[in-house]
Amino acid sequence: MESGGENRKGLWTAEEDRMLLDYIRVHGKGKWNRIAKMSGLKRCGKSCRLRWINYLSPSVKRGDFSEEEEDLIIRLHKLLGNRWSLIAGRVPGRTDNQVKNHWNTHLSKKLGIKKAKIKAGANSLRSLAGEIRSNSEPPSDCNGEVASELIIEDGSHSVIADGSQSVLRFSSTEEETLVDQNYGCSFWFSHEDLNLYTPAYLMEPLDEYGLDFVWDGM
DNA sequence: AAGGGAAGCAACCGCAAGCCA
DNA sequence: GTGGCTTGCGGTTGCTTCCCT
Numbered sequence A: 001m002e003s004g005g006e007n008r009k010g011l012w013t014a015e016e017d018r019m020l021l022d023y024i025r026v027h028g029k030g031k032w033n034r035i036a037k038m039s040g041l042k043r044c045g046k047s048c049r050l051r052w053i054n055y056l057s058p059s060v061k062r063g064d065f066s067e068e069e070e071d072l073i074i075r076l077h078k079l080l081g082n083r084w085s086l087i088a089g090r091v092p093g094r095t096d097n098q099v100k101n102h103w104n105t106h107l108s109k110k111l112g113i114k115k116a117k118i119k120a121g122a123n124s125l126r127s128l129a130g131e132i133r134s135n136s137e138p139p140s141d142c143n144g145e146v147a148s149e150l151i152i153e154d155g156s157h158s159v160i161a162d163g164s165q166s167v168l169r170f171s172s173t174e175e176e177t178l179v180d181q182n183y184g185c186s187f188w189f190s191h192e193d194l195n196l197y198t199p200a201y202l203m204e205p206l207d208e209y210g211l212d213f214v215w216d217g218m
Numbered sequence B: 001a002a003g004g005g006a007a008g009c010a011a012c013c014g015c016a017a018g019c020c021a
Numbered sequence C: 001g002t003g004g005c006t007t008g009c010g011g012t013t014g015c016t017t018c019c020c021t
Helices: A016-028 A032-036 A045-056 A067-080 A084-089 A095-112 A125-135 A199-206
Strands: A116-119 A147-152 A159-160
Touching: A016 A032, A016 A045, A032 A045, A045 A095, A067 A084, A067 A095, A084 A095
Parallel strands: A116 A147
Antiparallel strands: A147 A159
16 A cells, blocks of 8 residues: 555546546556556556556457357357457457456356366365376367366365366367367266266267266256 | 346456566 | 566456346
């Protein structure tokens, strides 16, 4: 905390926007802490940077997401997981925050994505993770993407592992692996004790590989 | 019309990586 | 090599708006 003047928080006013825009027009962006001080704004540098990137920058596109954009995001999310900045980088005019919010509020519902759950019996989380990784060979056309997250339980522990983490990523995430046209196949387990809860759009591919999965009715 | 809950979105927070003196 | 500063990222929070009763 600074003495004599705390940084403001909360929504930006039109006046604050104008002050930030005016400063950036003259001096350019970057060195956000300096901008925060020099522009006269009672905002921290981080807040100024975020406001510019997510709202004030002329490259930011507003309004509803088109079907094309949504389709692109779904495919990219399948490929990249929750790496929002990478996804946003390929959706012109959209920021990582926009993409993330849109995914969390619209697309995850649209796709019926929910938490996937793995029960691991007596295995420790670490050994389970190791086993999954070492015993699992993905089919050649499988890009290894999972639900938005997995919960692994071993009786004494419960941990949420993001699908983007390497231990749950079984094959290349190179773009050329995105060859399926229907958000198709998913991951590949050899572990027999696993009960797998997975999104609807992944059910068929999992069944195809003989996995014992249970569809959690919410 | 009013109140309460749900949904949507902007902004914040904590952490990590990169850069430079 | 290291410590401080800046930038960037993803998860989370909380405010506002909408909708239903």
